[in-house]
Amino acid sequence: MKRPPNPLFPLQDLNPSQRDAVTTVDGPLLILAGAGSGKTRVITYRIAYLLQERNIPPYAIMAVTFTNKAAGEMRERVISLAGREGRMVWISTFHSACVRILRQHADRMGISRHFTIADDSDSLRIIKGILKEMNVDERVLPARRVSYLISRAKNALVEPEGMADLGEVRRDHLMEKVVLAYGHYEERLRASQALDFDDLLFFTFRLFEGHPDIRDNLEDILQFIMVDEYQDTNHAQYQIIRHLSARRRNICVVGDDDQSIYRWRGADITNILSFESDFPEAKVVSLMENYRSTGHILKAASCLISRNLGRKDKELRAVRPDGLKVSAFAAVDERDEADFISATILDLMRREGFAAGDFAVFYRINAQSRAIEDSMRRNNIPHAIVGGVRFYDRMEIRDTLAYLRLILNPADWTSFERVINAPARGIGKVTLEKIRSCAAKDAPPEKAVLEALKSVKITKKAASALSAFLETMGGLRDKVQVQALDELVVSVMDDTGYLPALQSEDTEAARNRIENLQEFLTVVHDFLEISTGVEESGSDTLSAFLDQVSLVSDIDSWEDKGSAVTLMTLHMAKGLEFPVVFLAGMEEDLLPHYRSQGEPAELEEERRLCYVGMTRSRERLFLTLARRRRIFGQYDHTHPSRFFSELPDENVELHSESAFPILGLTGRGGPSRIPSEGTIAISEFHYEPEPVEGEETLLPGTEVSHPMFGVGQVMGVEGEGGDARITVYFPKGGKKKLIAKYANLRVI
DNA sequence: TACATCCTTCTTTTT
DNA sequence: GAAGGATGTA
Numbered sequence: 001m002k003r004p005p006n007p008l009f010p011l012q013d014l015n016p017s018q019r020d021a022v023t024t025v026d027g028p029l030l031i032l033a034g035a036g037s038g039k040t041r042v043i044t045y046r047i048a049y050l051l052q053e054r055n056i057p058p059y060a061i062m063a064v065t066f067t068n069k070a071a072g073e074m075r076e077r078v079i080s081l082a083g084r085e086g087r088m089v090w091i092s093t094f095h096s097a098c099v100r101i102l103r104q105h106a107d108r109m110g111i112s113r114h115f116t117i118a119d120d121s122d123s124l125r126i127i128k129g130i131l132k133e134m135n136v137d138e139r140v141l142p143a144r145r146v147s148y149l150i151s152r153a154k155n156a157l158v159e160p161e162g163m164a165d166l167g168e169v170r171r172d173h174l175m176e177k178v179v180l181a182y183g184h185y186e187e188r189l190r191a192s193q194a195l196d197f198d199d200l201l202f203f204t205f206r207l208f209e210g211h212p213d214i215r216d217n218l219e220d221i222l223q224f225i226m227v228d229e230y231q232d233t234n235h236a237q238y239q240i241i242r243h244l245s246a247r248r249r250n251i252c253v254v255g256d257d258d259q260s261i262y263r264w265r266g267a268d269i270t271n272i273l274s275f276e277s278d279f280p281e282a283k284v285v286s287l288m289e290n291y292r293s294t295g296h297i298l299k300a301a302s303c304l305i306s307r308n309l310g311r312k313d314k315e316l317r318a319v320r321p322d323g324l325k326v327s328a329f330a331a332v333d334e335r336d337e338a339d340f341i342s343a344t345i346l347d348l349m350r351r352e353g354f355a356a357g358d359f360a361v362f363y364r365i366n367a368q369s370r371a372i373e374d375s376m377r378r379n380n381i382p383h384a385i386v387g388g389v390r391f392y393d394r395m396e397i398r399d400t401l402a403y404l405r406l407i408l409n410p411a412d413w414t415s416f417e418r419v420i421n422a423p424a425r426g427i428g429k430v431t432l433e434k435i436r437s438c439a440a441k442d443a444p445p446e447k448a449v450l451e452a453l454k455s456v457k458i459t460k461k462a463a464s465a466l467s468a469f470l471e472t473m474g475g476l477r478d479k480v481q482v483q484a485l486d487e488l489v490v491s492v493m494d495d496t497g498y499l500p501a502l503q504s505e506d507t508e509a510a511r512n513r514i515e516n517l518q519e520f521l522t523v524v525h526d527f528l529e530i531s532t533g534v535e536e537s538g539s540d541t542l543s544a545f546l547d548q549v550s551l552v553s554d555i556d557s558w559e560d561k562g563s564a565v566t567l568m569t570l571h572m573a574k575g576l577e578f579p580v581v582f583l584a585g586m587e588e589d590l591l592p593h594y595r596s597q598g599e600p601a602e603l604e605e606e607r608r609l610c611y612v613g614m615t616r617s618r619e620r621l622f623l624t625l626a627r628r629r630r631i632f633g634q635y636d637h638t639h640p641s642r643f644f645s646e647l648p649d650e651n652v653e654l655h656s657e658s659a660f661p662i663l664g665l666t667g668r669g670g671p672s673r674i675p676s677e678g679t680i681a682i683s684e685f686h687y688e689p690e691p692v693e694g695e696e697t698l699l700p701g702t703e704v705s706h707p708m709f710g711v712g713q714v715m716g717v718e719g720e721g722g723d724a725r726i727t728v729y730f731p732k733g734g735k736k737k738l739i740a741k742y743a744n745l746r747v748i
Numbered sequence: 749t750a751c752a753t754c755c756t757t758c759t760t761t762t763t
Numbered sequence: 764g765a766a767g768g769a770t771g772t773a
Contacts, residue, residue, distance in 0.1 A: 428749050571761045633764045
């Protein structure tokens with residue numbers, strides 16, 4: 001389907017460097033796209049350019065993003081630029097693309113085409129079980145840590161044997177345990193015909209390595225590859241990209257090293273920093289004109305990020321006028337902070353005509369959302385929280401999904417264990433253990449059940465429940481091919497007794513769960529609506545649905561509807577923009593987070609996080625902090641984030657209603673509510689707070705000595721005065737809870 | 749085996 | 764300040 005070059009291709013919409021990036025299509029290309037520099041526009045125009053000006057067939061182009069939302073938006077914009085052809089361009093996330101490839105070639109990898117995608121909580125559950133079997137004390141080696149280390153290994157394409165060589169983990173007895181657990185974990189996943197998130201990448205890489213014909217075939221088809229958010233790719237993704245572009249080398253990566261915020265998930269910032277040495281013939285185009293933010297905001301953000309050492313030296317240019325300065329506000333506590341945000345929003349809406357959808361509040365951790373949400377509710381401000389407790393993480397949804405997975409993949413032990421006693425059927429730990437002991441190696445759970453019914457003593461009640469369960473599952477598997485997906489889901493809820501059990505419960509919680517299940521049915525309907533037209537078997541539809549559900553992220557369902565204030569973590573904020581942005585919790589130990597202060601590289605990532613948040617803002621930016629904050633239900637004093645002191649005076653001012661000035665910021669003389677000695681210094685502050693529960697001289701962290709246990713450190717204080725209960729960690733005696741008036745503690 | 753009650757721990761960030 | 768785990772009771 002050749003078509004003459006389109007003389008009207010809208011290159012005039014682009015500035016010179018954008019145009020350069022769009023029209024450079026042969027050979028490796030690195031597009032360094034600063035915040036707000038029109039990155040998405042460049043990618044979509046480039047795809048349209050390939051289609052229309054170079055007559056490249058759409059199936060020869062692949063664009064990879066990190067979220068489904070980004071992929072969906074990209075597809076829409078390509079279609080609106082290039083017409084229907086754009087529909088056929090392969091635009092997807094890394095993980096979705098890998099699933100598609102793996103389902104197609106599962107046989108070559110020796111796995112079932114219907115493999116289950118194990119999510120994080122599945123993984124964690126499996127690892128917990130393994131550690132227990134290995135008699136590893138979770139306090140010495142938490143499952144979370146093991147899970148993290150395994151994930152890091154997989155992202156680095158390292159198998160259990162090679163794990164001990166990973167730089168950050170030393171070879172010691174704990175490490176041996178982790179390596180062992182990794183091995184067991186893999187066995188368990190394979191027996192269940194399951195792949196975890198990291199496996200999706202790792203197996204795709206292995207597929208390419210071990211089966212060059214498949215790789216070559218794909219490489220023949222995919223002539224042009226584009227990768228968005230390249231700064232957040234991990235090693236596995238990097239290697240997959242290398243494979244796909246090995247021969248043609250038409251690889252275009254787009255990113256900004258200053259916005260790399262997924263180091264903790266294995267993202268390797270050196271991928272983008274060393275692109276030019278990986279592809280020596282690469283052309284580099286820098287997009288350094290920022291069209292988004294007003295001058296003060298951009299200059300403040302640029303100054304902050306310039307503190308990082310591990311970055312390419314560059315400077316964004318503000319296209320827009322200076323606008324208003326960045327506003328800093330110090331609140332008394334997190335409630336006061338939230339109320340300030342609410343009041344400011346109401347004020348801006350009333351006086352300057354902003355709509356609720358123009359505002360976003362960003363924070364470092366999800367737990368911060370509560371106070372803000374409360375305040376918005378009190379003030380009747382429409383708001384939407386993105387993230388936090390996910391819909392798909394609700395128990396009833398996970399249970400239903402587990403049934404669906406088990407229908408498709410009878411080997412799925414994790415799902416089996418989840419649903420075998422949901423609803424309660426009288427099958428507990430003991431029976432389950434019997435079933436497990438009857439399982440021959442790699443035997444699917446239902447075989448093991450049959451075996452157990454035959455050869456082991458099982459209570460009458462449990463035995464009949466098990467038989468009924470087997471029958472139900474058999475019946476559901478028959479229904480897959482004859483029922484539409486929505487009917488099937490209803491069958492699952494009814495036939496398994498799950499919904500009837502909830503209905504007979506008659507509690508608020510149960511009604512809530514039933515509501516969620518109904519909501520789940522709408523999700524199914526929506527899915528069916530979108531995926532019409534494709535002729536598939538029942539199991540293929542189910543499989544596609546489960547894939548989609550496994551790979552959605554919270555941000556995918558967020559829509560810019562203009563009707564509500566958006567509340568989300570800084571991580572979710574990447575790629576978005578809002579007229580007015582609040583960055584809440586600008587405190588030491590929160591931003592930067594205390595877990596990130598070990599290595600300089602981690603601190604730099606926190607700074608990037610702050611930078612990402614600031615650069616989301618178009619017109620107005622507010623940085624707020626609370627001088628004391630409840631953490632784990634207890635008040636703690638805070639210090640202003642060190643990032644305040646890294647902002648330039650001339651672009652930031654203290655908000656006129658700030659309860660306290662912040663040392664290192666301008667604004668002296670302005671604020672009205674300030675006690676004169678109330679300045680908060682970056683490293684310390686002299687302000688005497690109004691008395692807080694149980695908190696006298698024994699702040700957490702205080703060194704104390706005890707007549708019997710010796711020297712220790714205060715971990716927490718509950719209650720007040722002499723009756724206060726003080727938790728102290730003694731290196732010699734361990735953790736102790738002591739009553740203040742009896743403990744005879746001396747502050748050192 | 750199920751349910752209630754206590755206790756502990758936890759919170760980064762998520763495809 | 765919740766949620767999951769451990770423990771005890773029916």
